[in-house]
Every structure is written in C-alpha cells, then in structure tokens.
Amino acid sequence: MSGALLETRSLSRVFWQRRLGRPVQVRAVSDVNLTLGSSGGEVLSVVGESGSGKSTLARLILGLDRPSAGNVFYRGEDVARFVGAKRRQFRREVQAVFQDPYAIFNPFYTVDRVLAQPLRRFHLASSLHEAQQRMEDSLRAVDLRPRDVLGRYPHQLSGGERQRVMLARLHLLRPQLVIADEPVSMIDAALRTMFLNILLDFRDAGMSCLFITHNLETSYYLGGNALVLYQGRVVERAPIDRILHAPKHPYTQMLVSSIPVPDPKKRWKTSLPESAIESGETVGSAGCPFLVRCPYAMEVCRRQDPPMMSVGDGQEAACFLLADRGGVRGSMAPMCKAEESG
Ligand SMILES: Nc1ncnc2c1ncn2[C@@H]1O[C@H](COP(=O)(O)OP(=O)(O)O)[C@@H](O)[C@H]1O
Ligand SMILES: [Mg+2]
Incomplete structure (x- = not known):
C-alpha cells in the first residue's frame, strides 16, 4: 500500500437523470486517480467548470456519497470501510469547507456552540476554561475578535465572518487534510485574499488541502499541483504554474x-x-x-x-x-x- 495521505483509484460516480422524459446516465466522476502525499503541507487543486463533477468528487472523498466504482484511500485504508473509532478519527482529521458556510451552520446555534462542539466531540480540551481559551485563540488566528462574534448567531454575521468562523474551526481542529469546495467563490476580493492567506499559513503548518475551484487564478495563488476536470474526467495534471503558462x-x-x-x-x-x-x-x-x-x-x-x-x-x-x-x-x-x- 502506498504511503499517500489521500489517494483515489479509478474513482467513478454515475447518476441517473431524466432528460426529455428519458432516463440518461451521467458520469459525474469518471475514473479519477489523484494522490496527496503523506509529508503534509501539500496543495492539490481540482479545476473545472460548473457541472464538471467537482462537488461529487469532494463528497466521495469525504465519504458523504458512495462511488459507483473505484476507491478512496486515506492513509492507505479504504474510507468506505471506516467504522467506529476509525470513522471518528477520519471525521476529525479530514475537514470540509464549503462555498456557503451559512448552509452548514445550524441557525439556532451560536458561534460558541459551533466551535465548542468539535472540542467536546473529539475531546480536545480538558476543562471549560481550556475550551474557552482555545476558541478565543482560534478566532484571533483568523483575525476575528472573540467578543465580536462569540454569542452571536450565524445570521448576525457577515458572509465573510461566517467563512472566517469556519477557518477558526479548522484552526481548532488542526485537520491533516482540508477538502475545500469553492470556498471563496461567494466572498469579495479582499476577503478572498485573506482566506487564501490563512489557508497558506495552515499549509505551512503541515495541513494538506484539496482545493476545488472553477478559478485558475486562486489555485495559482495557492501553488502546488492541479488537475483539470472535464465532464468528470481528468484531462490534464501538472504543477499549477505549468497549467497556467504551458497548458x-x-x-x-x-x-x-x-x-x-x-x-x-x-x-x-x-x-x-x-x-x-x-x-x-x-x-x-x-x-x-x-x-x-x-x-x-x-x-x-x-x-x-x-x-x-x-x-x-x-x-x-x-x-x-x-x-x-x-x-x-x-x-x-x-x-x-x-x-x-x-
Ligand atoms: N444527486 C445527484 N443526482 C443526479 N445527478 C447529479 C447529482 N449530483 C450531481 N449530479 C450531476 O453530476 C454532474 C456533476 O455535478 P457536480 O459534481 O455538482 O459538479 P460541479 O461541482 O463541478 O459543478 C452534473 O451533471 C450534475 O447534474
Ligand atoms: Mg460544485
């Protein structure tokens, strides 16, 4: 078994859709092989237009959907077979960031609760005091003032603040791998840069990232390797620099x-x-x-x-x-x- 952090082998997902009243097969993800090495701090961008299968790929990797064929391996083990403690460890070590954080925040939970939940769930703090301390440290790490956001509800935050709370959550959890599905496509340019800079800080601290985007420039900013998806298939892969300058x-x-x-x-x-x-x-x-x-x-x-x-x-x-x-x-x-x- 290879020493990769993440590997997909011949990963495919077929959906049935109805078009003009007829069922048709859509190959959302087709025979995708990708690898993120185990040394940490690696970035792999997945670039493609809308409908090219990016989110389906993310969901398959996160174990939120089952492949029609092929496998996802995390540290050499098949994600589909994770149960119990293994599954919990995977859930902790591999975190997702989505386009609109509002969609995944529970509207009735305050920011404190959003942040305290993973601390409790994964036993990351030994006392309430420590939990509070860690939450505040993480908020400061993403340039949020704890007293500005703690105690507030998602709808009381701006889109950018919500996205930063997601980053604070990553800072708290210190995942090995982040699967980011178009995380900056709904925020303005200044905030986008800040968000990407924070991801780069996390990368420098050893976190790897699968960065999903339709925007070549953002993946260029993050560096690393990229693969281009077209109709669910990888049509090109290279260091992002070559993708942009010698496609x-x-x-x-x-x-x-x-x-x-x-x-x-x-x-x-x-x-x-x-x-x-x-x-x-x-x-x-x-x-x-x-x-x-x-x-x-x-x-x-x-x-x-x-x-x-x-x-x-x-x-x-x-x-x-x-x-x-x-x-x-x-x-x-x-x-x-x-x-x-x-
Ligand atoms: N649950 C589903 N049922 C049927 N078709 C789906 C489903 N999810 C995605 N698809 C189809 O798979 C293709 C890829 O979708 P998606 O992964 O969301 O692309 P992207 O994220 O690149 O925009 C699209 O044709 C989409 O309609
Ligand atoms: Mg998508």
Whole structure:
C-alpha cells in the first residue's frame, strides 16, 4: 500500500437523470486517480467548470456519497470501510469547507456552540476554561475578535465572518487534510485574499488541502499541483504554474484563455470555439469527451478516448495531439487569446 495521505483509484460516480422524459446516465466522476502525499503541507487543486463533477468528487472523498466504482484511500485504508473509532478519527482529521458556510451552520446555534462542539466531540480540551481559551485563540488566528462574534448567531454575521468562523474551526481542529469546495467563490476580493492567506499559513503548518475551484487564478495563488476536470474526467495534471503558462490540453488552453484580462480594449470571451468536427454531434462512449468543442479534433478522437500522455516536468494530458508528437515535450500554439479590438 502506498504511503499517500489521500489517494483515489479509478474513482467513478454515475447518476441517473431524466432528460426529455428519458432516463440518461451521467458520469459525474469518471475514473479519477489523484494522490496527496503523506509529508503534509501539500496543495492539490481540482479545476473545472460548473457541472464538471467537482462537488461529487469532494463528497466521495469525504465519504458523504458512495462511488459507483473505484476507491478512496486515506492513509492507505479504504474510507468506505471506516467504522467506529476509525470513522471518528477520519471525521476529525479530514475537514470540509464549503462555498456557503451559512448552509452548514445550524441557525439556532451560536458561534460558541459551533466551535465548542468539535472540542467536546473529539475531546480536545480538558476543562471549560481550556475550551474557552482555545476558541478565543482560534478566532484571533483568523483575525476575528472573540467578543465580536462569540454569542452571536450565524445570521448576525457577515458572509465573510461566517467563512472566517469556519477557518477558526479548522484552526481548532488542526485537520491533516482540508477538502475545500469553492470556498471563496461567494466572498469579495479582499476577503478572498485573506482566506487564501490563512489557508497558506495552515499549509505551512503541515495541513494538506484539496482545493476545488472553477478559478485558475486562486489555485495559482495557492501553488502546488492541479488537475483539470472535464465532464468528470481528468484531462490534464501538472504543477499549477505549468497549467497556467504551458497548458497542453485544448480544454485547459480554453480555460486559461478565458481568464478575464483587465484591459478595457480587450473583450472578454464568452463564446466557445467552433469545433473542427461538426458541432452538435453526440459523442459516443468511445471518443474523446472534448471532441465537439475541440478546434483540433481529429479522426482518431472520434474512435478512441485519449489516454493520459506525459509531456515531462510532472505534466500529463489526455490528448492525441501529444501522441502525434510522440508524447514528448512539444508545445501547441495557444488556441485562443483574448480578442483584440479597437
Ligand atoms: N444527486 C445527484 N443526482 C443526479 N445527478 C447529479 C447529482 N449530483 C450531481 N449530479 C450531476 O453530476 C454532474 C456533476 O455535478 P457536480 O459534481 O455538482 O459538479 P460541479 O461541482 O463541478 O459543478 C452534473 O451533471 C450534475 O447534474
Ligand atoms: Mg460544485
């Protein structure tokens, strides 16, 4: 068994949905392999558009949903088999942070209770005094003044304060791993930076993080490695620096080129590039999932699902364009740049 902190192997989750009255199968997560090492302080970003399977992946890892196939291993053990003390330990060591903390706060619980609960549940303080002390320390660690927030209810806090209370909870629990599902997408820019800085402090203290986002810039800020999800599949993985500056998969290139440029002379792109293969074509299970949107689509892309191909420097992508180059370090021309106008 590997020494990884977290590992998923061929993780898949299929849902049945009704479309136009007919049941259709949706592969929300398809054959995902990811690893976070055991040395601590590692960041792995999962980047993808809305609907690409990010939250489903998070829920599978947290044990909140069961995979249709494949496994999640935490410290080499299958999460699905955790019961009793093991399960409790996993619940303590692996914490989730979600987009809207309001949704997971009990509206009838004060902040004190939100923070005291895990202390009690996991026996983290030996006296009431110690519990109080630790709560106050954790609130200060995230720049909240204890007397400003203790005793208040979730609705009496701003969105940013609620998100910081979640961070204070992490500070209290000192998890080994945080699964953060779009934690900063609903807060303003200043607060986002603060939130990310606190995550970086926690990382420096040894906490690892699976950071889920649709925003490449936030994962760039956090550093580490990233994988790009498209329709539940990993289409590219690399250090985030390479994802941003030398993307290999046409989909990743599209994501990078759609990062808004703060230049009033340049229009932000909203439309998707036309595919070389007639758009609107439905993709059989055999072909590349990106086929209909890909401007480089080739005949082989119809017939076969491209496997991951390494381009060196810890980067790999699932695209036949790389096979044409023998899977070696070649770089494709960036596909679409912000349109010039004026
Ligand atoms: N409980 C569910 N039942 C049916 N379909 C679901 C369910 N949860 C997610 N899906 C589908 O799985 C796909 C991925 O969803 P999700 O993981 O929420 O994506 P993301 O978080 O990247 O926006 C979507 O097509 C979504 O409609
Ligand atoms: Mg989501």
